[in-house]
Each structure stands twice: as structure tokens, then as C-alpha cells.
Amino acid sequence: MSASSDAPRGGDGMRPFRVGLLGHGTVGAAFAALLEQRADEIERFNGRRPVLGGVLTRSRGDFEEILADADLLVELMGGIEPARGYMLRAIDAGKDVVSANKQLLSQHGEELFEAARHAGVLLRFEAAVAGVVPVVRVLEESLSATPIERIHGIVNGTTNFIMTEMAKGSTYDEALAEAQRLGYAEADPSDDVSGRDAAAKMAILARLAFGSPVHLDDVRYEGIEHLKRDDLEYAAELGLGLKLIGTAERVDGGVSVRVHPTLLYPGHPLASVSGPFNAVTVESATITEITMSGPGAGGPQTASAVLGDVVSVMTGGARPPAPPLRLELVHDIRSSFYVHLEMADEPGVLGTVTTLLGTHEVSIKSVVQRGLGESSRLVMVTHPVLESRLREALREVAKLEFVRGTPRTIRVIEEEFV
């Protein structure tokens, strides 16, 4: 918002809009190149030309000089510190800030939002969730008058790519190796495959959708490391496809935010999202559902979302963060479940299991049973049930003498929109 007084003048007699850049890696370098490429066009409709001011990396630039020179700061360093300290310092100096840093926003978002609100500056972060898919702006602006019930997202392209390959027949290890070969997965993929990266993004989306602060630690997440290929095969027989889905929803006056492998029927808009793409479905009684999809990562793609935020600040199309509401976090959720049991191949076992589940008010929607010599597999999809009730029932099922090993479960989304 503020401006350096000695900046040269340009454009239609207006001085350039100086962008300080923290970080010049995959996204930062792509952003610098895109800014230069698009400067003429932005100046044409905005009247003011964006130019790159100082750049900070580990080996070049001085933060205080870059800050003093900048109208706006773009943070593309990643990590918590020193990114957090630099952003707070910039906000304190009255400078608008754009960031793509989901880890920072999901752990220190409230501190940054409060500082920005106090200073009356803008904090934009479209690229922190689902890359170039414009979900942040849609929630903040287009749907700001719509009471949102639920968001489901495929917000991690690495895991979606791995699961797409597994559905085609690869093992988890083969699919991960392919993702690394193609540059979709890091050498250390743990943040992605554990679900933690998706959890950070869902915390940010929940804050936007419901106004309630959600810290990364409030999000329950499970990853895809323990998925078995046979689960994908049985699910396919039941007409279901498997995805790593993040969910943020209103539940009983509170809010639940979670990430876990989830089975979907083919009519769900996220069922057909494959490869490294991201997609987010927003549900509300008034709008039914809206789904947005596109590339979730990549230097040029992410840079275009970052530059969109810069232009939004330049054109005055953004507002400071809203003050928080406080909603209770709910963790015990009703859902349908896929249940996979390994058992001795004896007559009557299906009836015994379903009767025992029935006494715990767990009812079965569909079943596949397969004999494999001495053992058999029973794969079921339940009707919606509270998770705590299902776990209690499965503890009893696991005690039956013909049941081998621990029952495996995966949540199922029942809704289909087409």
C-alpha cells in the first residue's frame, strides 16, 4: 500500500509498482520471468507497470533494502522462519504481501492475518492452495455471500498421480518411483504421501470457508503409504475409485477438517480427476456444488497464481483478512466405510459378521466375498455410521475366531452429483 517516494516514474505518468521478491527457486524464478513477460499487458489495463525490485536468496540481496524499495513483497521462500519474520516485518512496515507458503499459513495464519488487519494491509495467498486453481479467490469473493456446507479437495498432485498409477496396476513403490522420475514427487516425499501437505491446504481452505481459525495440528490426516493394490481392485468391483481427499465441513454447529484416502462413486466430480491435477468441490444448499480443477503445482503454473494476486492488489480488487469466528472442532464423523476382512473360508461367516455388525447398528450396503483356498476375503461398504461406532463394532469382529488379521477400512463418499 505504501510506496517509495524516490521511485522513477513510468507508464501514463505513474511510477512503476515495485515488487520485492523473497526466494528465487522453482516458483520465484518463474514468477520473475512471468512478471517481465506480462508487464506491458498489466500496465495497459492497470495504468501502472509492475517491475521487479530487489531479490532475496540465501546468497544475494538484503531484506531491509528490498523492503524499503518495494510497494509489495512476494514471499516464495517456503518454510516457517525466516519467512514468518520477514512477512511480519513487511506488514508492520505497511507493505502488502503475497505468499504461496501453505506450511506457514496453516501454522501461523492467524498471527499474520491479525497483523495485516491491524496494519490495514493485504495478504494474498492464492497459490498456497491447489496451485493455479483459483479456489481462494472464489471462496473469498465469488462465494462470500454463500453459506458453505462442505469442501472436498484433491489438493496434492503427487498423491493423486501415485493413486492414478496404482489404479492402472502399479504397486505403490512403482508409482512413487515414476512420480519421482517425472518430477511430481520430491526425493523425500513424506510431506506429500503422509497427507500433511494436503492437511495444511485444507486448514487454509477451512479458515476461508467457515471463518474459524484451523491450525494444521487441528487437522486429522492419513496418507497413502499403507494402501494395498487389492483394495483398489475390490473397490473397483464395487464401482468405487480411490483418491486422497481433504474434507472441511460444518458438523453440528462445529467444523471438521480431515484428510484421508477416500472411495468415490463415479458420479462424484472428483472421481474423474486423475494424474497430478488438483480439484476442489464446494457444496452449499443454494449452489448445489461448484468444482474447480487444474494444475496444482509447477513453477510457471504457480507463478501465474502469484502474479494474479499481485495484480489483484494493484487494481484494488482485494480486501484485508476478516476477523475470525471460533467454531468447535468435531472429530467423530458419520461416513460410509469400505471394510476389508480376511477370514478362514468356512460356511456361515458372512452371516455371523453381518449379524454382529447389525447389533452395533452398522448396516451393509454392498458386499463382495471371494474364496482363496483356505482363506476368504469379505469386502463390504456400510451405510453411513459414526466412526466411533464402526471402530467399536470392528473390535468385536476382530475377536471372532475365523477372522484373521486386523480389519482394513477406507471412508466412502456416497454423494454423486450426476
Ligand SMILES: NC(=O)c1ccc[n+]([C@@H]2O[C@H](COP(=O)([O-])OP(=O)(O)OC[C@H]3O[C@@H](n4cnc5c(N)ncnc54)[C@H](OP(=O)(O)O)[C@@H]3O)[C@@H](O)[C@H]2O)c1
Ligand atoms: N514448487 C511448486 O510447484 C509449488 C507449488 C505451490 C506452492 N509452492 C510454494 O512456493 C514456495 C516456494 O517453493 P519453491 O518450490 O519455489 O522452493 P525452492 O525452489 O526451494 O526455492 C526457495 C527459494 O527461497 C530461497 N530461500 C530459502 N530459504 C532462504 C533463506 N533462509 N534466506 C533467503 N532465501 C532463502 C532459496 O534460496 P537459494 O536459491 O539461495 O537456495 C530459493 O531461492 C513454497 O512456500 C512452496 O510451498 C511451490
